[in-house]
Amino acid sequence: MTEYLASWNVGPAKSAILGFVETSTAKGPGFVDVADRIATFDNDGTMWVEQPAPPQADFLVRVWAKALKDDPSLGTRQPWKAIIEHDEAFFQGLATQDPEVVASIEGAVATTWAGTTPDVFDAQVREWVQTVKQPKFDVGYTSLVYQPMLEVFDLLKANDFRVFLCSGGGRDFMRVFVEETMGLYKEAVIGSSSAYEYKDGKIVRTDQMLGGLSLGSGKPEHIYAQTGRLPVFAGGNADVDIEMLETARFSLLLVHDDDEREFAYTASAEKAVAKAKQLGWTLVSMKDDWSTIFAH
Amino acid sequence: MTEYLASWNVGPAKSAILGFVETSTAKGPGFVDVADRIATFDNDGTMWVEQPAPPQADFLVRVWAKALKDDPSLGTRQPWKAIIEHDEAFFQGLATQDPEVVASIEGAVATTWAGTTPDVFDAQVREWVQTVKQPKFDVGYTSLVYQPMLEVFDLLKANDFRVFLCSGGGRDFMRVFVEETMGLYKEAVIGSSSAYEYKDGKIVRTDQMLGGLSLGSGKPEHIYAQTGRLPVFAGGNADVDIEMLETARFSLLLVHDDDEREFAYTASAEKAVAKAKQLGWTLVSMKDDWSTIFAH
Numbered sequence: 001m002t003e004y005l006a007s008w009n010v011g012p013a014k015s016a017i018l019g020f021v022e023t024s025t026a027k028g029p030g031f032v033d034v035a036d037r038i039a040t041f042d043n044d045g046t047m048w049v050e051q052p053a054p055p056q057a058d059f060l061v062r063v064w065a066k067a068l069k070d071d072p073s074l075g076t077r078q079p080w081k082a083i084i085e086h087d088e089a090f091f092q093g094l095a096t097q098d099p100e101v102v103a104s105i106e107g108a109v110a111t112t113w114a115g116t117t118p119d120v121f122d123a124q125v126r127e128w129v130q131t132v133k134q135p136k137f138d139v140g141y142t143s144l145v146y147q148p149m150l151e152v153f154d155l156l157k158a159n160d161f162r163v164f165l166c167s168g169g170g171r172d173f174m175r176v177f178v179e180e181t182m183g184l185y186k187e188a189v190i191g192s193s194s195a196y197e198y199k200d201g202k203i204v205r206t207d208q209m210l211g212g213l214s215l216g217s218g219k220p221e222h223i224y225a226q227t228g229r230l231p232v233f234a235g236g237n238a239d240v241d242i243e244m245l246e247t248a249r250f251s252l253l254l255v256h257d258d259d260e261r262e263f264a265y266t267a268s269a270e271k272a273v274a275k276a277k278q279l280g281w282t283l284v285s286m287k288d289d290w291s292t293i294f295a296h
Numbered sequence: 297m298t299e300y301l302a303s304w305n306v307g308p309a310k311s312a313i314l315g316f317v318e319t320s321t322a323k324g325p326g327f328v329d330v331a332d333r334i335a336t337f338d339n340d341g342t343m344w345v346e347q348p349a350p351p352q353a354d355f356l357v358r359v360w361a362k363a364l365k366d367d368p369s370l371g372t373r374q375p376w377k378a379i380i381e382h383d384e385a386f387f388q389g390l391a392t393q394d395p396e397v398v399a400s401i402e403g404a405v406a407t408t409w410a411g412t413t414p415d416v417f418d419a420q421v422r423e424w425v426q427t428v429k430q431p432k433f434d435v436g437y438t439s440l441v442y443q444p445m446l447e448v449f450d451l452l453k454a455n456d457f458r459v460f461l462c463s464g465g466g467r468d469f470m471r472v473f474v475e476e477t478m479g480l481y482k483e484a485v486i487g488s489s490s491a492y493e494y495k496d497g498k499i500v501r502t503d504q505m506l507g508g509l510s511l512g513s514g515k516p517e518h519i520y521a522q523t524g525r526l527p528v529f530a531g532g533n534a535d536v537d538i539e540m541l542e543t544a545r546f547s548l549l550l551v552h553d554d555d556e557r558e559f560a561y562t563a564s565a566e567k568a569v570a571k572a573k574q575l576g577w578t579l580v581s582m583k584d585d586w587s588t589i590f591a592h
Contacts, residue, residue, distance in 0.1 A: 179331055186524030210521055220499060224414075228468070
């Protein structure tokens with residue numbers, strides 16, 4: 001397996017990943033049936049940059065700022081009010097799952113695209129992918145996918161694992177560009193989901209969600225719904241990934257400790273790091289374990 | 297492609313299937329991108345025998361008959377009342393989507409397993425698979441999967457289509473045994489779905505559904521939710537498959553006209569046959585097009 005994980009430095013994390021995959025595919029006590037080989041990965045901060053804000057938040061804020069220009073009366077309500085007032089604390093309430101913030105953003109997402117066909121949303125996301133640049137790196141967000149994580153996908157796929165992305169954010173947002181950026185089909189994306197109806201020969205978005213938010217206990221719930229299983233291998237980076245990581249046999253927790261090449265932060269990941277140490281999850285140091293950060 | 301569809305007689309149906317797959321995979325005007333190659337198939341009556349009743353109805357009636365022995369007071373309500381009274385017309389209301397029947401059966405399914413972990417349901421389904429025999433053929437229902445349809449799966453998979461089962465019945469029912477009987481992973485099963493919650497480290501079934509019934513317009517809705525696409529190739533046999541078949545580029549409608557080797561019936565498929573003729577779908581005659589019926 002020496003041809004895999006080329007961007008991983010020799011060290012305990014690389015050894016643990018290779019060791020687990022070898023054990024789970026070789027005859028012996030650690031063998032995992034091919035059918036059970038499900039691997040799930042959180043998205044923001046696990047597969048790509050989530051600072052200074054999750055990419056989808058950047059997308060939504062731009063869509064809503066534009067809507068405000070067309071209809072200033074929106075500005076009396078959240079989340080449009082927070083956009084006008086540059087209220088960053090409000091949007092950070094999404095990461096900490098402040099119920100008021102989550103509800104207002106869910107509500108705004110619901111009304112923004114209700115009654116439209118998927119091509120409307122898809123076109124807006126594609127335009128965002130092609131034009132918006134992440135402030136620190138001055139490139140599009142999809143150029144900031146972690147190369148070492150894609151190499152974990154390659155290793156797992158080569159060993160008959162089926163790899164799924166389990167985003168806390170919107171399933172449909174990631175499905176627009178996941179095929180070209182992460183090499184996964186749309187059906188491999190799990191996440192918080194809008195409900196759709198089939199009407200007059202067309203798929204149309206409703207103002208409802210299908211299931212709850214894919215955060216915390218919502219992650220295993222969405223994974224079980226999509227796959228009929230819980231993961232054998234899981235990767236995450238934050239407290240909202242704990243439940244998913246708990247369900248897996250091998251759990252990887254990415255630590256953002258490389259302020260030079262990416263970002264260094266521990267906010268919203270303190271409990272996950274404590275759990276990792278307690279339960280023996282594999283901690284991955286971006287700084288020490290990765291020789292390359294980005295895929296493009 | 298002559299090695300595929302071995303159980304299909306030479307004729308227009310076989311030619312149409314092979315022709316479509318050839319056209320969609322060869323460079324030219326009919327080419328379908330690999331990413332878009334989604335194929336979806338109805339389950340009951342398309343993949344296996346659905347007479348005298350859909351297999352899952354047989355399973356449910358047995359579970360509920362047993363529950364009645366433990367708690368006779370259930371017998372005052374539907375669907376338990378219909379079981380005591382051998383009221384077959386009641387259960388046929390499921391195929392015709394009688395709202396009262398559908399609601400009472402949904403409600404009974406919900407309460408029967410609410411609060412249990414999936415292994416409880418799975419064990420009951422496995423016992424049913426191993427012990428119950430279909431009355432006409434005197435073998436288990438999973439021995440009554442159509443060999444020619446599995447050969448269509450093989451043909452499609454060999455041409456980079458991803459094949460999904462889209463059952464009108466329960467997703468989780470089919471997921472228990474789909475891997476050994478139809479060669480699809482659990483995640484390839486779409487259908488009417490119970491909602492689950494993750495509680496105290498376990499997946500537990502709730503008394504709610506996740507989305508609506510996977511019948512009629514519910515089929516494209518569930519397919520879009522699971523895959524992010526609508527099918528290129530679809531197969532069905534009944535009126536409740538019309539919407540799914542309408543969304544596909546190639547649509548196959550199986551006609552049950554072989555009373556000797558299987559069953560001959562047109563009930564609940566009249567509109568689908570009319571649509572097939574109107575829209576040029578490929579009609580498959582079990583009697584004329586299939587040299588073998590069952591896989592086992």
